[in-house]
Amino acid sequence: RLPVPPGPRGLPVFGSALEIPKECSWLTFAQWAKTYGPIMHVSCMTSSIIVLSSREAIIDLLEKKNAVYSDRPIMTMAGELAGLKRLVAFAPYGQRHREGRKLITGALGPRKAPELHAIQEAKTLVFISRLTESPAEFRTHIRWLVASIVLEATYGITIDSYDDPFLLEVEKSLAEISDVSAPGAYLVDAIPSLKYVPEWFPAASFKRIARETRERSYALEDKLYQAARRQLDRGSATPSFVADLLKHNYDPTQDDHTLYAEVAVMFYGAGADTTVSSILSFFLIMATHPDIQRKAQAEVDSVTSGRLPICSDREDMPYLGAVLKEVHRCNPVLPLALPHYVREEDVYAGYRIPAGSTILPNTWAILHDPELYPHPDEVIPERYYDCSNGDLNPDPQDFAFGYGRRVCPGRTLAEDTLFIVAASVLASFNITSVVPLKGETIEYRGGAISHPDDFACGILPRRST
Numbered sequence: 001r002l003p004v005p006p007g008p009r010g011l012p013v014f015g016s017a018l019e020i021p022k023e024c025s026w027l028t029f030a031q032w033a034k035t036y037g038p039i040m041h042v043s044c045m046t047s048s049i050i051v052l053s054s055r056e057a058i059i060d061l062l063e064k065k066n067a068v069y070s071d072r073p074i075m076t077m078a079g080e081l082a083g084l085k086r087l088v089a090f091a092p093y094g095q096r097h098r099e100g101r102k103l104i105t106g107a108l109g110p111r112k113a114p115e116l117h118a119i120q121e122a123k124t125l126v127f128i129s130r131l132t133e134s135p136a137e138f139r140t141h142i143r144w145l146v147a148s149i150v151l152e153a154t155y156g157i158t159i160d161s162y163d164d165p166f167l168l169e170v171e172k173s174l175a176e177i178s179d180v181s182a183p184g185a186y187l188v189d190a191i192p193s194l195k196y197v198p199e200w201f202p203a204a205s206f207k208r209i210a211r212e213t214r215e216r217s218y219a220l221e222d223k224l225y226q227a228a229r230r231q232l233d234r235g236s237a238t239p240s241f242v243a244d245l246l247k248h249n250y251d252p253t254q255d256d257h258t259l260y261a262e263v264a265v266m267f268y269g270a271g272a273d274t275t276v277s278s279i280l281s282f283f284l285i286m287a288t289h290p291d292i293q294r295k296a297q298a299e300v301d302s303v304t305s306g307r308l309p310i311c312s313d314r315e316d317m318p319y320l321g322a323v324l325k326e327v328h329r330c331n332p333v334l335p336l337a338l339p340h341y342v343r344e345e346d347v348y349a350g351y352r353i354p355a356g357s358t359i360l361p362n363t364w365a366i367l368h369d370p371e372l373y374p375h376p377d378e379v380i381p382e383r384y385y386d387c388s389n390g391d392l393n394p395d396p397q398d399f400a401f402g403y404g405r406r407v408c409p410g411r412t413l414a415e416d417t418l419f420i421v422a423a424s425v426l427a428s429f430n431i432t433s434v435v436p437l438k439g440e441t442i443e444y445r446g447g448a449i450s451h452p453d454d455f456a457c458g459i460l461p462r463r464s465t
């Protein structure tokens with residue numbers, strides 16, 4: 001038998017579970033990869049994790065062998081007990097997952113771009129005026145902006161403020177989902193047979209937590225979906241994902257409704273925190289790199305000549321495009337993507353990849369590899385201009401949005417939102433003077449989603465500076 005890839009030995013029974021930090025585990029994995037190489041085996045309680053830290057390994061396995069490497073690990077607490085495996089991002093690779101993805105890619109394809117751009121541009125206009133009125137609250141405005149774009153595009157629901165009761169309910173449910181899916185948080189994930197323990201049993205509070213999370217997320221999914229249906233019945237529906245599905249299916253079965261509701265709820269679940277984190281990184285990078293900001297503003301000004309930017313300006317603003325590539329490279333929002341899973345044993349580079357391994361692509365390690373991106377800790381938009389060596393500076397967006405048949409289906413929506421926000425902010429404001437709100441410097445943190453530490457920054461209307 002071939003050996004498994006090299007990796008830290010860890011402790012008996014626990015393996016390396018106690019050495020993997022809950023925050024920024026991608027940094028620890030990147031450090032270990034310097035010793036053990038780009039294909040690393042990490043044992044963690046009863047499971048095997050294979051961490052991939054090179055572009056070649058990720059392409060060879062997750063892209064070229066995507067039929068084998070597109071499953072998701074079985075998460076007993078989140079997936080089974082809390083019912084999340086019904087949702088596209090957590091679903092096992094198979095028919096239901098494919099159906100869900102097909103609906104999302106259809107709804108976000110080029111045909112739908114004009115409708116989506118209209119929503120993105122209108123909401124960004126309101127965002128700019130709110131930012132002018134209360135710049136110190138830029139975080140709240142960013143969260144409102146992303147929520148209002150996603151909920152309008154998915155359900156046709158208008159959200160006026162970040163305190164909207166509907167939105168607070170959605171955020172609460174998401175926080176619960178994030179709690180139950182935190183790796184290592186529940187013993188039942190390491191010992192799946194515990195799932196059979198009855199809820200009343202002492203120390204089985206995880207069963208109650210899972211049931212409550214499941215019930216609340218189902219109720220919310222239904223509430224949002226029914227709100228969109230009611231608008232259609234009243235004839236007041238604006239173009240949206242749900243309205244479009246129901247307009248094209250005159251006689252939906254109960255199974256259709258269930259599928260549509262499950263897929264719709266994914267837009268916010270997968271698209272809100274991720275997009276917010278990228279926009280925050282954009283603000284941080286602009287505030288800390290005034291020269292880059294000025295250069296991007298000059299480009300925006302020359303294209304728009306005084307009007308506000310629109311989504312179709314994107315291809316005329318290559319420098320801003322390069323800045324946004326750096327935003328994704330410096331802070332890949334999902335630094336380990338989402339975990340993939342391999343059901344069958346495989347062989348790669350002389351190693352055995354055991355059946356049932358969780359596969360973690362270390363996107364952060366690739367986007368900070370000095371062999372691929374010279375001076376990886378510096379923000380250098382110009383790095384994408386030099387095409388003389390085709391192996392250097394590959395487009396970070398091809399990594400930041402994941403891999404193979406699990407690649408993010410919301411990429412275009414996310415990129416367009418980031419672009420219109422960035423271009424409109426640059427046209428309207430100078431972003432200055434960053435102040436860390438905790439500690440001395442601003443680091444990127446997080447468990448699964450990476451985001452910058454809290455910071456304050458100056459946001460001054462350009463006409464007054």
Ligand code: HEM
Pocket residue numbers: 088089090101104266267268270271272274275278333334337338339340400401402403404405406407408409410411413414415
């Ligand atoms: C900056 C914003 C975003 C980033 C960086 C991002 C990145 C990612 C990544 C890395 C994955 C995991 C891919 C993998 O497993 O290999 C993913 C999955 C996913 N994303 Fe995004 N995403 C963003 C925004 C969005 C938006 C706006 C939507 C809305 C539709 C969305 C929907 C999804 C879905 C449904 C999945 C699961 C796909 C599957 O399992 O088949 N994402 N995203």
